[in-house]
Amino acid sequence: MSTAAQTAPRATSDADAGKTGGRSRLSPSRRAKYAATAFGAVFAVGWTLPLLWVLIGSFNAERLTSGAGFVPSDPSGANWSKLVQPDGRAVNVFVAFFNSSVVAVAATLLALVVCSMMAYALARLPFRGSALILSLIVLAMLIPTEVILVPLFQQFAALGLLNTYGALIIPHVVSLFGVVLLRQFIVNLPVELTEAAKIDGANAWQNYRYIVLPLIRPGLATLGILVFLAAWNDFLWPLIATSTPSMQTLPLALITFRSAYGDSEYGVVMASTILAITPPLLVFLFAQRFIVAGISNTGLKG
């Protein structure tokens, strides 16, 4: 909430500055604004063109080699009906869609609970060594996850968790950035709120659940969206952790699909790509301000 309120007025005040400067006919500043807008718009359309190609391609039943891609000579929904009836195919895209949904939603919910509890402990219930743990978390952010792929795989193998939802979900539950972000939100809350609740007899859990959580909703939304996107889009870990098509998430299914049918039925691959990119884009459409806040924060807090 607050983030949107902060950016919106800024945008309008900039626009006003442009307007007041150009009261007399077409002032240079207004002309510059129009030129910049036109330039930005053309550039932006060009940037999204590849996404448009995918959409158009999904209605193209021709082979790629015969010059598909631009406007199909004979647009048809055949690719989409092939997706819906995947008779005899190695990968059912809808199974993958279901897997991705389960993994991303479960990871998001668990990450919100686990990370916010940790952030609450660090911010309001300091225990021995908690300051050290905070600096360890910041330090751990420097070690790339990819580097520990092999031992991580061995651990999940030892626990018999490979090729299960658990293996796909658990690595996304721990968000180092999430803890740092939420801790900052909680530290910034006025202490009087939780103190007052304490005097009224609220214990730590009630304080966390009924006072802190509702107040840090913007932070939770930001973290939740980032975890959802990371889990939905992850490729390398699911590639390693799954071994059967029935456990594949969408990014993997796309690639299996491409190698199986990419040459002959490129339109079907395009249609399944649309399926894979629509949820993240929808999330973006409806929660843009949280994504913007999340990414901008990554930069500022490292």
Add this chain to the structure above:
Amino acid sequence: MSATTENRTAAPRRAARSPRRRRLTRVGILFAAPFMLLLLFLWGVPVVSGFWVSLTDTNMAEGTGGFVGFDNYASLASDPDFRSALGNTALFVVLNVPVLVAVGLLLAMLLNQPLGGRGAIRAAFISPYLLTGAAVAIIWQTALNPLGGNLNQILSTVGLPEQAWLSTPGEAMGAVVLITLWWRVGFPLLVLLAALQDIPAQLYEAAKIDGANVFQRFRHVTLPAIAPVLMLVVLLRLIDSFKVFEQVYLVTEGGPAGSTRVVLQMLYESGFRDFQTGYASAIGWTLAVIILIVTVVQLALTRRRES
């Protein structure tokens, strides 16, 4: 915290306080426990065990696993495959980081102007950032297809010869860098835009009054103001670029002739295709050390510039 000063007269209360604080501590640990246990499982143990495994000749297919000291690291140093993977990764880093940060900064400066429909334009540049690498690879492999791909259609419409970018050794890496630019530019764009918006407008006004032109204002107002954030963006992009994998593996599969095979692809192939677990762990640790060194050097450079 200030118990001693405020409660000098109320000794009984002070006595009652210390067990309460101990209980508070215990509650804090309870709240932290789920995260800490998962962190231990997902980070702590793998970091240590990964290093241990890298000192063995563990092979999941052959069942070996004896201690060999630093032999894996020694063979890495003389492995031509690893050298070429490291070289390719370095080339990618050197090309990708400046391109991404420069274009990100230019776009951020464009979006910092009072444009009409600024939100929509910003959304257009960020949207690829939300896609999975698999989709990005499919989109661009199709577009760059030498037979009827969209870009070649554009080239032939304009009258230029069609290109087989992805199968030409000199061009494949360039294509990967441009694909990465399209995919990832949203990050530097957003972070730098936030930094630009924090610059007080008065600074520009004052510079204008002093007669500074556009470039002087950029050089003496914009750059110093965003320098700390800019260095941070460069650092984060450096770290990320060393871990490049999906867009390369899925678009070129490391080809043509291994010219785009990067370190992470080698780690994946030796660890999970050839099951040389010990060797793969050594690759992982080497990459981690390289990234840490780069981080430390970059932070030191930043600090020296600031002082």
